[in-house]
Structures are given as C-alpha cells and as structure tokens.
Amino acid sequence: MKKRVKTNLEYFVFLIPSLILFVFCVIYPFLSGIHLAFTDWNGIAPTYNYVGLDNFIQLFSDKQVLEPLKNTLIYGFGVTIANNIIALTLASVLSKKFRGQAFFKTIFFIPLSISVVLASFVWRYIFANLLNGITGQSLLGAKSTVLVGIIIISLWNNLGSNTMIYIAGLAGIPKDYEEAAMIDGAGLLQRFRYITIPMLMPSFSICITLTLTSSLREFGLVLAATGGGPAGSSETFALLIYNYMFKYSRAGYAQAVSLVFMVVLVAIGLLLNRYFRNREVEA
Amino acid sequence: MKQNKLGIAGRLYLLIAGIFFLFPFLICLLMAVKSRQDRGGVLSLPDRIHWENFANAIEEANIISSLKNSIIITLACVVIIVFVSATAAYAIGRQYHKRFYRIYEAILIASMMIPFQAVMIPVYKMYRSLDLLNTRTGAVIMISGMAVAYCTIMIIGFVRRIPIELEEAAMIEGAGRFRICFTIVMPLLKPILATVATLQFLSVWNEFNVSILLLQSEEIKTIPMQQYVFFGAYGADYNTAFAAAVITMIPVIIFFLILQRYVVAGMTAGAVKG
Structure with missing residues (x-):
C-alpha cells in the first residue's frame, strides 16, 4: 500500500510543470476572464462596475458586429473550401510518380515556414504593383475584393499542411482496393466517390475541422495584410475583439464578444468532429 | 500501372x-x-x-536586435515546451487508467478549441499587474503555455506504445522513476520529440498573436513584430x-529544408488510421 502511494506520487511529480504552466497561462486567465464580460471595464482603469447581462444584450442588437460576422464567415468558409479542394487535388497529383516529385512537394511546403507578416508584406506588394494590371487596383484596396485577396494570401501560406495530410492519407489507401474496383469496371469518378473519399475520412476530418476553426479565428494575417480595412470591410471577429480592447477601450464588452465567439467556435468544432466520426470506415 | x-x-x-x-x-x-x-x-x-x-x-x-530576441525566445520556448509536454505525457500515458489523468487530458484537448481572444484580455490584465508586459520571460511563459496542450496530446500515444516491461525491468535493477523516465523512456521518444521541437520552433519563430499583445516596446521585439512595424512604416x-x-527568410527556409521530414511527420500524424 505504501509503495502504491509512492508510485502515484512519483507520477504526479511529472505532471507538476505542466499543471503550473497550463493553469497560469490558460485555466486562470480563462476563468478570471469570465466575470469581466459582465463589467464595463475600459481596459485601463483599476476599477470597473458590474453591468449584468448588458454586454450580451447589446451584442445581439449591435449592428457593428454584423459586418465582422459576415467577413468572418466568408473568409472562414472561403478558405476552408478553397484550401481543401486545392490541397486534395494537389495531393492526388503529387502522389503519382514523376521526376521532380520531391522538388515540387518542397515548393508547396516552404511557405509554411514564412510568418503571416512576411507573407502579407510580399503579397500586398504583388497585389498593388503586379496584379493590379489585371484586377484594376489592388485586390486588398477595394471593399468588394479584399477578402478574396486575404484568402489568396492564406492559401499561399497554409496550403502545404493540408496537402501533406492528404498525401499521407492517399498513401494509406491499400492499392488492391482500387485494383479490385478497376477489374469490376469502376471508372475514375466512381473509384473516387466510393473508395478514395470514404478511405480519406480521417484526413478530411482533420483538414476540414482544423482549417475551419483556425480560419474562423484568423487574426494575425488580417491585421498584417489590411488591418481590417478598407473601411472595416475585412475586419474579422478576432480583430474586432482586439480593436474593442485596444482601440475603443471597451474591454468588458470585448470579453463578452469573445466568450460568445468561443461558444460558437467550440460548437462548430464539435459538430464537425461528430459528423466525420460517424463517416469514418474501418480499413 | x-x-x-x-x-x-x-x-x-x-x-x-x-x-x-x-x-x-x-x-x-x-x-x-x-x-x-x-x-x-x-x-x-x-x-x-x-x-x-x-x-x-x-x-x-533593427535586424540584429530582433534576431537576438527571436533566437532567445524561440530556443527557450522550444526547450520548455518539449520538457513540460514530454514529462506530462509520460505521467498521463502511464496513469491512463486513472480518472484524474484522463480528466486532465480531456481539459487539455478542450483548451485547444478556445480561441486566443477569449484569454487575451485577462492575460493582458494579469501581465500588467505582475509587471510581465514587455519582458522576454513573460513572452516565453505565455507562448509555451499556449502550446503545451497540443504537444502533450501528440506525445501521449507514443508513451503508451512503449512496453511497460522495459520500465519494470529497470525497476528491478533498482533504477528510480526519474532515471527510468530520462534514460529509458525519453530516448525512445526521440522521434516524436524531434517532430514536436521542429514544429514548435517554426511556430514560435513566426508567433504573432501573443507577441503583439505582450511585446510592444522596441528593444524586446521579435522578428515578426519588428517587421510588422517596419513594413508598415x-x-x-x-x-x-x-x-x-x-x-x-533565408535561415528559416534552410531550417525547414533540413528538418522537413519532421514537419511532415508531425503534420500528418493522425491523418491515416494507425
């Protein structure tokens, strides 16, 4: 009995660094932040008043959050759809045998090592000085096209990771499945529909869930590329929260917005997860 | 074919x-x-x-100064993240039958869904009262803390695959728990730890969310922060x-090219049913 207690204690010691760091950086800020959502704190003053549910009531009648909401959804779903379609098609091309395969893979992966600041800087220049011949003015300069511009930067910066995952997923499909289907006379599309897609479900699950939840919370790329402009037409929810805190000194309200934002993101993540879990097949 | x-x-x-x-x-x-x-x-x-x-x-x-900050912060974070995640993963992986460890694992997984914005304001408030704003120490702690959940989860499965008999044998030979962990388990975890370290090196090197919140004064800016200001001005x-x-760009691309296989290994973990 004494020995068991000792063993348990020994294992617990290994957990202590993690507990301290995690509580300090995530648990405590998260829990201590909840009550701020019920205050009128301006982010600077040492004191604040409790205002009950005012912030939440205001949020649901605030016309100012509609535009960022729309932008976040367009950007999030735009990136997710485009990224996954291109990554999957690229992966299936890269899975074939040809000379220069390793070279092309590397080309697609390298932008993953570039920061959002650098990526936006280079693309801002390209949009303004090179592609403006085709698009009239910089994609980032017009309200109607700015989100398309940011989506393109995001694709350049992040496509590599999903491409990697799909390549690994495709490599994991046993060759005899395809061969058997071919012998049975299944065409390319049929094979894709009835073999590739079901067998790739674990990859879809990771790629789609991760791309959607991370792009819905996009912050750095938007801030570096446009700062939310022109005239707020690319302001996302994450940026809105940041602006409420640091620009408009409404920290209490910002915290309320961020909690609602979090609940929505968690719900989307869980729904997607359940959707894909139910569709995974046993290999 | x-x-x-x-x-x-x-x-x-x-x-x-x-x-x-x-x-x-x-x-x-x-x-x-x-x-x-x-x-x-x-x-x-x-x-x-x-x-x-x-x-x-x-x-x-200001490349020299920001390069220095980036190198210090990145190396410190990678060391802390790998150490903290590996030890925690060892404890959780070996005590997987215990409810407490399973709950902690579940909390780690759940925390990955929290957007940084939900803790941004309280973190800023806490850092100001602790005088940690604009310090390298403060940035290192927060960046590491935000990464440990993901990294711990990545490592747990690998710990569980190491046969417990190896540890029991060492136990009989009289080795203590710490020696077993650091001389038997950790060396066997080398591939996944290298993957975690590589991925975290890249992600901390390019870190933006935490840095823009906590590193605002000139002399402690990292490269992305410095460039955010420089490219604007x-x-x-x-x-x-x-x-x-x-x-x-050049150093990080070279780093990436040399350690590409670890990046691929890290990003594709879990993509195929194992």
Missing part, C-alpha cells in the same frame, strides 16, 4: 501551382537587389546587384524592406 503516371493535365496543374508558390520568393529576391531608383518595372532585372540594400536593411530594420522604401524580408 496506368493510373500512377502523371498525365498532361496533371503536369499543367503542377506547373501553375508551382508558379503561384514560387513567384513571391522570386519577387523578394529580385526586389531585394534592385536600387531604389530602378524604374524598370517590377519584373525587370537589376542593373547590378545592390548589396547595400542588405546593409541598410540590417541597420534600419517603410512602405515606400520597398527595396530595403525586401532585403530585410530576404535576410530573415
């Missing part, structure tokens, strides 16, 4: 995608070596290679800015 050959459409697709991915790098290189007075248009070749752009960039963009002097971009 007919379907394994790359057709003409596939080649064309690769070519277009290849241009899209490579093009920005070519622009960077080209712009970085042109003079400011160059009127030849974006794609024209420079009259000669203007190395002075690089010298200007190093000076004006020096918009007109593109050649110096591009030279700065190239200087900071």
Whole structure:
C-alpha cells in the first residue's frame, strides 16, 4: 500500500510543470476572464462596475458586429473550401510518380515556414504593383475584393499542411482496393466517390475541422495584410475583439464578444468532429 | 500501372501551382537587389546587384536586435515546451487508467478549441499587474503555455506504445522513476520529440498573436513584430524592406529544408488510421 502511494506520487511529480504552466497561462486567465464580460471595464482603469447581462444584450442588437460576422464567415468558409479542394487535388497529383516529385512537394511546403507578416508584406506588394494590371487596383484596396485577396494570401501560406495530410492519407489507401474496383469496371469518378473519399475520412476530418476553426479565428494575417480595412470591410471577429480592447477601450464588452465567439467556435468544432466520426470506415 | 503516371493535365496543374508558390520568393529576391531608383518595372532585372540594400536593411530594420530576441525566445520556448509536454505525457500515458489523468487530458484537448481572444484580455490584465508586459520571460511563459496542450496530446500515444516491461525491468535493477523516465523512456521518444521541437520552433519563430499583445516596446521585439512595424512604416522604401524580408527568410527556409521530414511527420500524424 505504501509503495502504491509512492508510485502515484512519483507520477504526479511529472505532471507538476505542466499543471503550473497550463493553469497560469490558460485555466486562470480563462476563468478570471469570465466575470469581466459582465463589467464595463475600459481596459485601463483599476476599477470597473458590474453591468449584468448588458454586454450580451447589446451584442445581439449591435449592428457593428454584423459586418465582422459576415467577413468572418466568408473568409472562414472561403478558405476552408478553397484550401481543401486545392490541397486534395494537389495531393492526388503529387502522389503519382514523376521526376521532380520531391522538388515540387518542397515548393508547396516552404511557405509554411514564412510568418503571416512576411507573407502579407510580399503579397500586398504583388497585389498593388503586379496584379493590379489585371484586377484594376489592388485586390486588398477595394471593399468588394479584399477578402478574396486575404484568402489568396492564406492559401499561399497554409496550403502545404493540408496537402501533406492528404498525401499521407492517399498513401494509406491499400492499392488492391482500387485494383479490385478497376477489374469490376469502376471508372475514375466512381473509384473516387466510393473508395478514395470514404478511405480519406480521417484526413478530411482533420483538414476540414482544423482549417475551419483556425480560419474562423484568423487574426494575425488580417491585421498584417489590411488591418481590417478598407473601411472595416475585412475586419474579422478576432480583430474586432482586439480593436474593442485596444482601440475603443471597451474591454468588458470585448470579453463578452469573445466568450460568445468561443461558444460558437467550440460548437462548430464539435459538430464537425461528430459528423466525420460517424463517416469514418474501418480499413 | 496506368493510373500512377502523371498525365498532361496533371503536369499543367503542377506547373501553375508551382508558379503561384514560387513567384513571391522570386519577387523578394529580385526586389531585394534592385536600387531604389530602378524604374524598370517590377519584373525587370537589376542593373547590378545592390548589396547595400542588405546593409541598410540590417541597420534600419533593427535586424540584429530582433534576431537576438527571436533566437532567445524561440530556443527557450522550444526547450520548455518539449520538457513540460514530454514529462506530462509520460505521467498521463502511464496513469491512463486513472480518472484524474484522463480528466486532465480531456481539459487539455478542450483548451485547444478556445480561441486566443477569449484569454487575451485577462492575460493582458494579469501581465500588467505582475509587471510581465514587455519582458522576454513573460513572452516565453505565455507562448509555451499556449502550446503545451497540443504537444502533450501528440506525445501521449507514443508513451503508451512503449512496453511497460522495459520500465519494470529497470525497476528491478533498482533504477528510480526519474532515471527510468530520462534514460529509458525519453530516448525512445526521440522521434516524436524531434517532430514536436521542429514544429514548435517554426511556430514560435513566426508567433504573432501573443507577441503583439505582450511585446510592444522596441528593444524586446521579435522578428515578426519588428517587421510588422517596419513594413508598415517603410512602405515606400520597398527595396530595403525586401532585403530585410530576404535576410530573415533565408535561415528559416534552410531550417525547414533540413528538418522537413519532421514537419511532415508531425503534420500528418493522425491523418491515416494507425
């Protein structure tokens, strides 16, 4: 009995660094932040008043959050759809045998090592000085096209990771499945529909869930590329929260917005997860 | 095998995608070596290679100071993240039958869904009252803390795959728990730890969310922070800015190329049913 207690204690010691760091950086800020959502704190003053549910009531009648909401959804779903379609098609091309395969893979992966600041800087220049011949003015300069511009930067910066995952997923499909289907006379599309897609479900699950939840919370790329402009037409929810805190000194309200934002993101993540879990097949 | 050959459409697709991915790098290189007075248009070749752009960039963009900050912060974070995640994963992996450890694992997983914005304001408030704003220590703690959940989860499965008999044998030989962990378990975890370290090196090196919140004074800015300001302010002097971009891109690209297999291993973990 004494020995068991000792063993348990020994294992617990290994957990202590993690507990301290995690509580300090995530648990405590998260829990201590909840009550701020019920205050009128301006982010600077040492004191604040409790205002009950005012912030939440205001949020649901605030016309100012509609535009960022729309932008976040367009950007999030735009990136997710485009990224996954291109990554999957690229992966299936890269899975074939040809000379220069390793070279092309590397080309697609390298932008993953570039920061959002650098990526936006280079693309801002390209949009303004090179592609403006085709698009009239910089994609980032017009309200109607700015989100398309940011989506393109995001694709350049992040496509590599999903491409990697799909390549690994495709490599994991046993060759005899395809061969058997071919012998049975299944065409390319049929094979894709009835073999590739079901067998790739674990990859879809990771790629789609991760791309959607991370792009819905996009912050750095938007801030570096446009700062939310022109005239707020690319302001996302994450940026809105940041602006409420640091620009408009409404920290209490910002915290309320961020909690609602979090609940929505968690719900989307869980729904997607359940959707894909139910569709995974046993290999 | 007919379907394994790359057709003409596939080649064309690769070519277009290849241009899209490579093009920005070519622009960077080209712009970085042109003079400011160059009127030849974006794609024209420079009259000669203007190395002075690089010298200007190093000076004006504060590259030396921000490089120092980036190196210190990144190395410190990677060491802390790997150590903390590996030890926690060891405890959780070996006590997986205990409810307490399972709950902690569930909390770690759940925390990955919290957007940084939900803790941003309280973190800022806490850091101001602890006087940790604008300090390297503060940034290292927070960046590491935000990463441990993901890394711990990555490692747990690998711990569980190491046969417990190895540890029991060492136990009989009289080795203590710490010696077992650091001389038997950790060496066996080397591949996954290398993967975690590589991925975290890249992600901390490019870190933006935490840095913009906590690192605002000039002398402790990391490279992305420095460039966020520099690219905003020096918009007109593109050649110096591009030279700065190239200087900071090269080391991280070389790092990436050397350790590419670890990046691929890390990102594809879980993509195929194991």
